Amino acid sequence: MQRWKRWLLIALAAVFVIGGAFIIWKSDERVDVVLDPGHGDHDAGAVNGDRLEKDDNLALALATAEELKQIGVNVLLTRDDDHFLSLEKRCRLANRRHAQLFVSLHRNSAEGAKGVEIWIGSENDPASRALAQAILDGLDAAGISKNRGVKTGYAQGVGDYYVNKHTRMPSCLVELGFITSDEDNALYDAHLADYAAAIAQAIRAQLPKEETSTEEL
Numbered sequence: 572m573q574r575w576k577r578w579l580l581i582a583l584a585a586v587f588v589i590g591g592a593f594i595i596w597k598s599d600e601r602v603d604v605v606l607d608p609g610h611g612d613h614d615a616g617a618v619n620g621d622r623l624e625k626d627d628n629l630a631l632a633l634a635t636a637e638e639l640k641q642i643g644v645n646v647l648l649t650r651d652d653d654h655f656l657s658l659e660k661r662c663r664l665a666n667r668r669h670a671q672l673f674v675s676l677h678r679n680s681a682e683g684a685k686g687v688e689i690w691i692g693s694e695n696d697p698a699s700r701a702l703a704q705a706i707l708d709g710l711d712a713a714g715i716s717k718n719r720g721v722k723t724g725y726a727q728g729v730g731d732y733y734v735n736k737h738t739r740m741p742s743c744l745v746e747l748g749f750i751t752s753d754e755d756n757a758l759y760d761a762h763l764a765d766y767a768a769a770i771a772q773a774i775r776a777q778l779p780k781e782e783t784s785t786e787e788l
C-alpha cells in the first residue's frame with residue numbers, strides 16, 4: 572500500500588474513533604431538564620399580526636437556558652432556532668436522554684382573555700403539579716396580568732397535551748400569556764429576563780435531590 576494511502580486510512584480511523592467517543596460521551600451527559608419552545612418554522616403557533624408564537628417561545632427558551640446554565644442546571648433544548656420538530660420527536664428526545672424534567676413553552680390565544688396558565692397531564696402526577704406550581708408562582712412574582720392557575724388535561728377538549736402524555740418524566744406546558752392580549756405582550760417583552768430567571772429557579776428547585784452516596788459518609 573502506498574504510504575499516503577496508509578496515512579489517509581489511519582487519519583480516517585482516528586476521526587471515527589474520536590468522533591464516536593465524543594458522541595457517546597455527549598449522549599451520556601446527564602440532562603436535568605428538556606426545555607421545549609413550542610412550534611417552529613412553518614408552524615407559527617398562535618399569531619397576532621406580525622407577532623408569532625414560535626418566536627416568543629424561542630426567545631424565552633434561549634433566555635431560560637442561559638439562566639439554567641448559570642445556576643448549574645444541565646439543559647437540553649428541543650430546538651434552538653426556527654426549525655420544525657414533531658411533537659413525537661420532542662418527547663423521544665427527552666425520553667431517550669432520561670431527562671429529569673420536561674417544560675414546554677407556549678403562548679395562548681383567545682380574544683379578550685389574559686393571564687398565565689400551566690397545564691399538566693390529567694393523571695395529576697404530584698411531581699408535575701409541583702413543577703407547574705413552582706413555575707407559576709415564580710412567574711406570578713415576576714409580574715403577570717392574571718394567574719389562571721395550574722390546570723389538568725387539555726384546553727380544547729378531553730385528553731392531554733401530547734408532550735404531557737408522551738414524556739416519561741414530570742412535565743408541564745406553560746401558556747405564558749395570550750399573544751392576542753396587548754397587555755400580556757407588553758408584559759412579555761418587559762419581563763422576558765425576569766420570566767426566564769423565574770422559570771430557571773423553579774426548575775432547579777424541583778429537580779430531584781442528588782442521592783448521597785453512603786461511601787461519602
Ligand SMILES: [Zn+2]
Nearest residue numbers: 609616677678
Ligand atoms: Zn403553542
